[in-house]
Each structure stands twice: as structure tokens, then as C-alpha cells.
Amino acid sequence: MALVIPKESYSGKIYNVTLGTGAKAVTIGGASALPYLAFEGTFPNKPAVALEVTDIAPDDWPETVKKAVSGAASNPVQWAKFCQQNGADAVALRLIGTHPDQQNKSAEEAAKIAAEVAAAIDIPLIILGSGHVEKDTQVLQAAAAATRGKNCTIGKAVEENYKTIAAAVMANDHKLIAMSQLDVNLAKQLNILLSQMGFDKERIIMDPMSSALGYGLEYTYSVMERIRQAALLQNDPMMQTPVVCDIGANVWKVKETMAADAEVPEWGSLEDRALAWEAVTASAMITAGADMLIMRHPGAAAKTKELIAELMG
Amino acid sequence: MALSGVEIFKHLPKTNCKKCGHPTCLAFAMKLAAKQASLDACPDASEDAKKILGESAAPPIRGITLGLGDKAVKVGEEICLFRHDKKFFNPNVFAVAIKASEAGDAAAKKIDAVKNSEIDRVGQKLRVDAIAVTDEGGDAAKFASVVKQVVDGAPGVPIILVSKDPATIEAGIAHCADKRPLIYAATAENAEAMAKIAKEKKASLAIAADGLDALTALSEKVKGLGVDDLVLDSGARKVKDMIEHYTIIRRAAIKKNFKPLGYPIIAFAGRDNSVSETMAAAIGTMKYASIIILNNVEKWKMLALLSLRQNIYTDPQVPMQVAQNVYKVGDAKDSSPLMITTNFSLSYFIVRGEVENSKVPAWLAVMDNEGLSVLTAWAAGKFTAGKIAAFITESGVEKNIKHKELIIPGYVAILSGALEEKLPGWKITVGPREANGLPSFLKGRA
Numbered sequence: 001m002a003l004v005i006p007k008e009s010y011s012g013k014i015y016n017v018t019l020g021t022g023a024k025a026v027t028i029g030g031a032s033a034l035p036y037l038a039f040e041g042t043f044p045n046k047p048a049v050a051l052e053v054t055d056i057a058p059d060d061w062p063e064t065v066k067k068a069v070s071g072a073a074s075n076p077v078q079w080a081k082f083c084q085q086n087g088a089d090a091v092a093l094r095l096i097g098t099h100p101d102q103q104n105k106s107a108e109e110a111a112k113i114a115a116e117v118a119a120a121i122d123i124p125l126i127i128l129g130s131g132h133v134e135k136d137t138q139v140l141q142a143a144a145a146a147t148r149g150k151n152c153t154i155g156k157a158v159e160e161n162y163k164t165i166a167a168a169v170m171a172n173d174h175k176l177i178a179m180s181q182l183d184v185n186l187a188k189q190l191n192i193l194l195s196q197m198g199f200d201k202e203r204i205i206m207d208p209m210s211s212a213l214g215y216g217l218e219y220t221y222s223v224m225e226r227i228r229q230a231a232l233l234q235n236d237p238m239m240q241t242p243v244v245c246d247i248g249a250n251v252w253k254v255k256e257t258m259a260a261d262a263e264v265p266e267w268g269s270l271e272d273r274a275l276a277w278e279a280v281t282a283s284a285m286i287t288a289g290a291d292m293l294i295m296r297h298p299g300a301a302a303k304t305k306e307l308i309a310e311l312m313g
Numbered sequence: 314m315a316l317s318g319v320e321i322f323k324h325l326p327k328t329n330c331k332k333c334g335h336p337t338c339l340a341f342a343m344k345l346a347a348k349q350a351s352l353d354a355c356p357d358a359s360e361d362a363k364k365i366l367g368e369s370a371a372p373p374i375r376g377i378t379l380g381l382g383d384k385a386v387k388v389g390e391e392i393c394l395f396r397h398d399k400k401f402f403n404p405n406v407f408a409v410a411i412k413a414s415e416a417g418d419a420a421a422k423k424i425d426a427v428k429n430s431e432i433d434r435v436g437q438k439l440r441v442d443a444i445a446v447t448d449e450g451g452d453a454a455k456f457a458s459v460v461k462q463v464v465d466g467a468p469g470v471p472i473i474l475v476s477k478d479p480a481t482i483e484a485g486i487a488h489c490a491d492k493r494p495l496i497y498a499a500t501a502e503n504a505e506a507m508a509k510i511a512k513e514k515k516a517s518l519a520i521a522a523d524g525l526d527a528l529t530a531l532s533e534k535v536k537g538l539g540v541d542d543l544v545l546d547s548g549a550r551k552v553k554d555m556i557e558h559y560t561i562i563r564r565a566a567i568k569k570n571f572k573p574l575g576y577p578i579i580a581f582a583g584r585d586n587s588v589s590e591t592m593a594a595a596i597g598t599m600k601y602a603s604i605i606i607l608n609n610v611e612k613w614k615m616l617a618l619l620s621l622r623q624n625i626y627t628d629p630q631v632p633m634q635v636a637q638n639v640y641k642v643g644d645a646k647d648s649s650p651l652m653i654t655t656n657f658s659l660s661y662f663i664v665r666g667e668v669e670n671s672k673v674p675a676w677l678a679v680m681d682n683e684g685l686s687v688l689t690a691w692a693a694g695k696f697t698a699g700k701i702a703a704f705i706t707e708s709g710v711e712k713n714i715k716h717k718e719l720i721i722p723g724y725v726a727i728l729s730g731a732l733e734e735k736l737p738g739w740k741i742t743v744g745p746r747e748a749n750g751l752p753s754f755l756k757g758r759a
Contacts (some may be wrong), residue, residue, distance in 0.1 A: 215663075216659045218624040221624070267432075287600065
């Protein structure tokens with residue numbers, strides 16, 4: 001009995017989305033088959049690995065990852081340059097200082113930092129709000145205007161605030177991250193809502209809501225597999241946007257990336273364990289079809305880039 | 314491919330003798346098709362019928378058990394390509410390779426690592442499942458001495474014998490012939506000799522070939538030599554090849570019922586760099602490898618891989634549940650706040666994470682609602698004032714705290730009045746709707 005390779009026939013394709021400008025611009029998406037099945041489709045672009053920086057020195061990042069960014073964390077511009085030097089494909093600036101529970105920085109202050117960071121690097125810039133639904137609308141509007149011409153990726157627009165953020169992104173010619181809560185239908189719904197207001201769906205990057213290894217990873221994994229199947233096998237245009245996974249923020253708040261060796265001797269060394277936690281979470285998201293990852297540990301990001309290179313063959 | 318009732322009927326005696334307990338052969342055939350009866354119930358079934366019907370009833374990927382007793386592990390018998398289609402059934406085996414050249418202290422260290430590898434994760438006990446003794450130089454005596462060291466040092470742990478030399482396998486299997494080991498591997502060159510050993514010793518046999526066509530041919534050859542319990546190695550070592558080969562194998566078996574590839578897969582994830590090894594093993598775990606061989610099993614690596622395996626093999630239909638209890642978060646004292654949520658693992662993880670984030674020590678009461686989230690449990694009538702009151706009263710939490718205040722999730726604010734009635738003397742406080750509101754809520758109270 002000879003083996004006949006059982007191939008899927010795909011009718012859909014993921015959109016190509018270009019981030020940033022100039023020689024270091026990055027294009028993601030473009031897949032025409034389920035992840036890395038090169039015998040039945042093409043993968044013109046490799047997934048991008050972004051490293052995260054914050055506008056104020058983060059007080060809740062564990063020591064292991066703080067040490068890994070080697071003191072750059074006190075200044076977002078220096079930190080962004082550090083990420084670029086360490087091989088990041090993009091920098092993700094999270095404006096955590098604008099959150100009312102943090103320093104409640106004004107939209108203008110945040111926009112100024114975003115513009116300074118954008119000017120300091122030539123790789124693409126991702127600008128993320130603090131996750132506060134109301135405040136993010138002001139902050140991201142200001143940041144979008146201040147970085148006009150840089151083709152930034154701005155988010156996250158959620159169901160409660162997508163209109164204002166999408167309008168600012170459109171007006172300033174950027175790309176948009178649209179986040180929904182771990183559900184295939186909600187992800188599609190948000191893309192439909194954005195399209196209905198005239199936002200070009202080929203400028204959207206979908207965030208299905210990430211989770212960390214051991215903490216609900218399987219939900220994100222399966223939602224992503226289903227999104228990719230709908231996009232490629234059912235040719236659903238509302239599911240054909242590239243996917244971003246914002247994993248650093250999830251990984252670096254679980255006990256496995258924080259607990260000292262002595263506290264849980266059965267878990268092994270903290271440094272290795274914490275790096276592996278982000279690297280394995282990244283491996284899972286890449287396997288499920290992520291087109292871009294936002295990570296925190298430069299060492300874990302470097303290993304992820306090695307994995308991607310091996311997957312692309 | 315499963316046969317229909319009518320197709321099965323064609324192979325039955327058609328005597329309507331009723332000895333199987335069914336009124337007619339056709340009725341019995343229908344029950345067989347629905348897998349509600351077994352052909353064993355028919356005393357007159359021909360050998361041909363047994364063979365044909367047995368094959369049609371066989372799972373598309375054969376189940377293989379390694380080892381004996383309570384440490385035995387079963388792999389295979391998977392029925393889908395995506396966990397959301399149904400679930401992944403038999404978690405992959407993680408095995409550590411011990412080279413023949415590591416005989417003595419190095420081997421002893423790895424054996425100890427396996428014996429001390431057990432961790433408890435969300436109520437499951439997880440560990441390194443097996444040991445692969447690996448020959449590199451063809452020194453049969455040395456190989457056998459490591460096998461003996463493993464059998465003596467880690468009793469009951471399933472063994473994989475890795476050598477392409479039949480004489481070396483013979484020497485090694487002498488120490489574990491009665492323990493249902495896995496032999497790796499039969500190749501096109503040594504198939505007859507390896508099949509003979511596997512049959513004699515009742516061992517499972519891995520077959521190794523370069524590429525899927527060669528693997529298919531070898532599978533048919535070895536099956537023809539009378540070995541049923543096979544494990545497949547297509548030669549994939551790079552992650553790209555692992556995903557491609559394993560997907561084709563799994564698809565061919567499940568969607569095409571292609572028998573030569575209807576067996577579990579063995580992956581060699583060993584790398585010089587331990588993080589790269591972890592990531593390659595992670596790819597194997599997600600993409601259909603049933604047995605994964607590692608060079609080293611550091612504790613941090615196994616914690617990550619076993620957690621991933623647990624995530625991937627969780628039944629998507631049955632939410633992961635946390636045991637009902639009042640959990641202490643941080644250094645909670647008798648004055649620390651008491652909060653309640655449901656036992657859906659994701660609810661628990663997120664709430665607990667945010668409480669830890671707030672750095673405010675607290676008591677977290679987790680109530681058994683069959684793994685439903687707060688709103689779903691409330692809507693299903695499983696998170697009601699009466700049930701919450703009974704749980705709080707019976708939990709004995711009152712012995713740990715000196716106040717009588719219970720913080721409930723914002724989504725069930727509606728319960729606060731009824732709860733104050735059911736829990737006389739208690740103050741019910743409505744917390745935030747989403748867990749991410751907890752840090753500011755808790756800090757604001759402190």
C-alpha cells in the first residue's frame with residue numbers, strides 16, 4: 001500500500017500586514033496553510049518577535065526578567081534601543097504609567113514618550129495602552145497622532161472602546177490590534193464591527209487574548225487553531241487577519257516565573273524555569289499560528305527566533 | 314474505517330439463532346455498528362468474519378502499553394487531529410535517554426532524577442514516565458549493564474532499548490524481558506532479527522526509516538513478520554519535519570484509516586542546548602508525538618513540559634476544576650479579607666493571580682460549582698445565596714478569621730441581600746466584576 005499524502009485544500013489565506021517603515025519594516029501573515037505544513041501551502045513571512053518596554057520603570061516585573069533587560073528599564077528610549085540591539089523584530093511600548101492606579105500620566109505625556117521611542121529606533125513600534133478602557137481611548141488617540149508616518153501598530157481596541165481608537169489609527173495611517181476575550185465568535189464579531197465603521201480589515205491584527213503555560217494556555221491554543229481553520233478552510237474573510245499573542249504580560253505574573261529556588265525545590269532553578277516558561281508559551285502560540293509575539297525576556301525571545309527559523313526551514 | 318450495520322451483517326452467519334441475545338443477525342449487526350455489542354457474543358462467527366470485523370472495529374491508531382504495573386503507560390488510540398474536535402486521550406510519554414557510556418555514576422544520577430521527578434499539578438501526579446537506554450558504540454555488555462542498573466535502580470519504570478544492533482538488544486532485553494519494554498528500532502536492514510526478538514520477548518517494536526514512504530514499506534514488512542505493537546520513527550529531527558511528518562501520519566491514520574501508519578509516534582527531541590530541547594519536545598507534545606526522548610530531565614524543564622502536556626491533553630468539554638477549599642493567598646492573617654469565587658480553574662487562576670498581584674494577603678474561598686465560571690454557575694443555579702451560605706458555614710473558615718465579611722464577585726452583586734439573610738451576622742461586600750479590578754479594590758481597602 002503506497003502512502004498518498006492526505007492534503008487539505010485551502011480556500012483562504014491570511015492577509016499580509018506590513019508594520020513600520022523603511023529597511024527594517026516587517027511584514028507578517030500571508031500563510032496559505034495551517035501552521036508550518038509546507039507540503040500543502042506557503043509561508044512567505046516569518047512570525048515577528050517583539051520585545052516589550054514600558055513608559056515607566058515597571059514595579060511588577062519579576063527580578064529574573066528585570067535583570068535580563070540589564071537596567072535599561074528606567075528609560076523607555078534606552079530600553080527600546082536595547083531591544084533593537086538584542087535582535088527584536090519590533091518594540092512594544094506599553095503605556096502602563098497612564099493607568100489611573102499607576103501614575104495616571106496624561107495622554108500628552110504618553111504621546112511624547114511614544115514619539116521619542118519611535119524616533120529612537122528603526123524597527124517597527126507597537127504602542128499599547130494600559131488596558132484601562134476609558135483612559136486608553138485618550139492615550140492611544142494622542143499617541144497615534146504623535147507617531148503619524150511611522151506605520152505603528154496600536155492597541156488594544158476592545159468592544160467597549162474600538163470606535164475612537166480605530167478612528168485615530170485610520171486618521172494617522174497606522175495598524176490596529178483588536179482584542180477579544182478568548183472566543184472565536186467574539187474575535188470575528190469585533191472584526192465585523194470594525195469593518196462596518198469603514199476600517200480596512202487588512203490593517204487589523206487580532207489578539208485572541210493570551211494566557212500563560214499552565215494557566216489556561218489550552219484555551220488560547222484551541223481558539224487560535226479554530227480561528228486559523230475558519231480563515232483557511234472555510235475562507236472566512238473576517239478571520240483572515242494575522243494574530244498577535246501578548247504573552248509576556250501573562251507569563252511574568254505566574255508563580256513559576258517568580259518563586260525562588262528554595263521556596264519550591266521540586267521546580268528547579270528559577271532562572272532556567274522562568275525563561276523556559278516564556279519560551280514554551282511562545283512555542284505553543286507559534287504552533288497554533290501566531291504571526292507576532294510580544295515577549296519580555298530577551299533570552300526567551302532569542303530562543304523563540306531560533307525555533308521560528310527552524311520551522312521556516 | 315467503521316463498517317455500517319448492513320456491511321457487518323454480510324459477514325455474520327445469518328442463522329438468526331439468537332444465541333447472541335439479539336432476535337436476528339441484522340439486529341446484532343446494528344448493535345455491533347453502534348459499538349454496543351461485541352462479536353465475541355456470536356459463537357458461530359467465522360475466522361474471516363472475526364478478522365474483518367476486528368480490523369474495522371480497531372482504533373485508527375493502535376494503543377501500545379509500555380511497562381507493567383502501576384507505572385505502565387499507554388499511548389496511541391487517538392481519534393482526532395485537533396483537541397477541540399474531541400480531546401487528546403493518552404498523554405505522551407517523556408523518557409530520558411541514558412547512554413551506555415554513562416554507565417555508573419552518570420546513569421545513577423539520571424535514574425535518581427527520574428525517581429524524584431514527581432510533581433503535583435492541579436491534582437494530577439506527573440513525572441518522567443520512562444527511561445531509554447541508548448547504545449552508541451555497539452558495546453553490548455556495557456549496554457546490558459546499564460539496562461540492569463536501570464531495572465534495579467528504578468523498579469517498574471518502563472524501559473526503551475535503543476540500538477540498531479540485534480545482538481545488543483538481545484543482551485539488554487535479557488534483564489527486562491518480562492517487563493514489556495519497547496525496542497528501538499527495526500530498520501530495513503535488521504527487520505527480521507528485531508521482529509524475532511520482539512515476538513519472542515513480547516516487546517513492542519519501534520521501526521525507524523528515512524521518510525514516510527520508507528516508513529510505510531517497513532511498517533508493512535514488520536507487520537508481515539508478525540509484530541502487531543509498532544511505534545513509528547520517520548527520521549524527523551528538525552521541528553519543521555516533526556510537524557509535517559507527524560501531521561501526515563496522524564491524518565493518514567485517522568482520516569484515511571491508512572493502517573501502515575496507524576501507530577504511535579516516537580520523537581527524539583534531544584539537543585545540546587537544553588532550552589532548545591525543551592521547545593522541540595513542546596512541539597512534539599502538541600503535534601502528535603506519543604513518546605518523546607530527552608537527553609536530560611532537569612526539574613525546570615519537566616515542570617514546563619508536564620504542564621504543557623496537561624494543558625494540551627485536558628478535555629475541552631470538561632472544564633479543569635480546582636478542589637473546593639478556602640485557600641490562603643500570601644501571609645493571610647485572621648484580619649485578612651475573605652473572597653469567594655467558583656472552582657473553574659481559569660477563574661481560580663486569574664483571581665488568585667490578581668490577589669497575589671495586589672500583595673494584599675487574603676483568604677480565597679473556592680466553591681465547587683462543577684467547574685463553571687461565576688456567571689455561568691449563577692445562571693445554572695449552582696452559585697446561589699443558599700449554596701454559598703452552606704459552603705461558607707461548613708468550610709470552617711470562621712476558625713481562621715476574626716471578622717465576618719465576605720467579598721463576592723461584582724457579577725453576582727444581586728446575591729448580596731439574600732446572602733446577608735442566609736448568613737446572619739455577616740457583612741456581604743460586592744467586589745469588582747472583573748478580576749483585574751482586584752488589586753486596586755484590595756489596595757483601596759488596606
